[in-house]
Amino acid sequence: MFDFPIFDMPLVGHRLMFAFDAIVHVFVSHAAVGGSIVLALAQWMAIRNNDRKFDELTYKVLFALFILATAVGALTGIGIWIHVNIINPAAIGALLRVFFWKWFIEWIVFNIEMILLLMLFLSWKNRPLGTPAKAGHFRLVVGYAVASWLTMAIITAILGFMMTPGTWLASDFPAKPDYIASLFNPSWMPSLGFRTFFAIVWAAAGAMILTWFYTRDDLETRERAIRFFGKCLYISVVPMIVFGYWYYLQFPEAAKSLFAIGALGNKLAAVPGLAQKVAIGLAVLFALSSAYLFFNPRRAPMLAAIVLLVASGTLIGQMERVREFVRKPYIIYDYMYANGVRVQDMPLLKKEGYLKNAVFLEDEYRTITPQNKVKVGEKLYYFQCRYCHTINGVNAIQDRVKGWDEQAIYHRIGQLNSPATPFMPPFAGTDEERAALAAYLATLNGK
Ligand code: HEC
Incomplete structure (x- = not known):
C-alpha cells in the first residue's frame, strides 16, 4: 500500500487549504497563458497600425501580467507542489511515475517562458515602435x-489523465505502464x-478591465483598445463553447451526475434547477x-468593469471547483480513491485489514483489543477520512454523525459509497x- 506519515489540517481541512492556493493559481495561470496570446495579438x-498609444497601453498590460505571472503565478504553482505532497503523496507519487519526463519538460519550458517574459519586459522600452x-x-x-501555451498543454494532459485515464488503466502499471495512452x-x-480559448476570454476580459482603468483621460485609446480586446x-467564446461541450462529453457518467453538488454543495444542489440558474445568471x-x-467604451462606468471581473472570476x-469535485470518490479515476487507497487494493484491505498493511502505524495498533479500540478507530479516521473531513471544522465529522449511536455509525460506514453520497x-x-472506527466516531458525539 502507498501510505505516508499523516498530515492533518485542523479546522480548515485539506480540501479548503488546497483550494485557497489552487484557485488563485488557476486565475493567474490562465490569465498568464491567455494574456501571452492576447499580448502577441x-x-x-x-x-501594423504604427499605433504608439496602443503600444504604450499594451506595455502597461504586460506589466500587470508580469507581476501576476512571476510573483503570484510562480509562487502559487510551487504552493501546489507543496500542498499535494503533504495532502496526497500517494496520488502525486502515482502521477510522477507516469508523467515524470513530461513534467520535467514542462519545468524547462516554464523556465524558458519566464526568461522570455523577463527579456520582453526589460527590453521593451529600448525597442520603440517604428524601429527595426x-x-x-x-x-x-x-x-x-x-x-x-506549451506549459498549459502538458499540465492539461496530467489533469485530463486524472479524470479520464482511458486505456492506460488496461496497461500493467507500475510494471509496464502505457505512457502514450x-x-x-x-x-x-x-x-x-x-x-x-477560455484563457484568451479571461485574459481579454482582464485587458478590457485594465484598459478601462489605464485610459481614464484618453477615451480615444480606450475605445480602440477595448474594441480590440x-x-x-468574442471570437474565442464560440470555440470555447464547442471545445467545452466536447470536453464535457468525455466525463464519466457518474461524474456528470455530480455537477450540481460540485457547484453548490449537497444541500443547495437538492433545489431543482438552481445550479443551472446560477450558471446562466453568471453568464x-x-x-x-x-x-x-x-459597445460603449467611452461611457461605460467602473461598475461594468467590476461586474465583468466578478462574473468571469x-x-x-x-468551473475548477466542479471539475475537482466531480472526480470524487477518486483522485485518479477508477485507479485511486481520494484518500490514496488504490482501487485494486480494496479487496485485499477488506480481507486482511488496513492496519495490517499500513506502513506508518505503531505496532501496538495493528491488532484491535477492547483497550485500544477507540484509539485504533481514530487512526483509521486519520488514514481514510481526513482527506475530506475535519473533526470539528469544515465538513466536520462530528456534525456528520451527530445524534447517531455507534450501531448507526457502523451501519453508515458500511455504505459510504452509496447513492446518497x-x-x-x-x-x-x-x-x-x-467497528473500531464507529466506536471512535461515537465518542465525538458525547462531547
Ligand atoms: C472524497 C471525500 C470524502 C472522504 C474520503 C470521506 N468523506 Fe464523508 N463525506 C464527504 C462529503 C462531501 C460529505 C457530505 C457533506 C454534506 O452533506 O455537506 C460526507 C458526508 C459524510 C457523512 C454524513 C452522511 C449522511 O448520511 O449525512 C458521514 C457519516 C461521513 N461522511 C463519514 C465518513 C467517514 C467515516 C469517512 C472515512 C472512512 C469519510 N466520510 C470519508 C466526503 C468524504
Missing part, C-alpha cells in the same frame, strides 16, 4: 506565447482546446458587462476495523 496590431528592433521584439512576444487520454485534446474575447452578467464595455473559480470512497478494512 495586441503587439501585432500596434505594429521592434520586429525582433515581436518574435520574442510570439516565443513567449508559444512557451506559455496516459498522455493521449480522452479528455486531453478537448480540455486543452477549451482551456486555450473585446473582439479577441448573463458576463455577457451584459462585456457588451456594455465593448466566479465562473472560472466555480456517491462522492465518498468505500471504507477500506475489515468488519472489526469498521
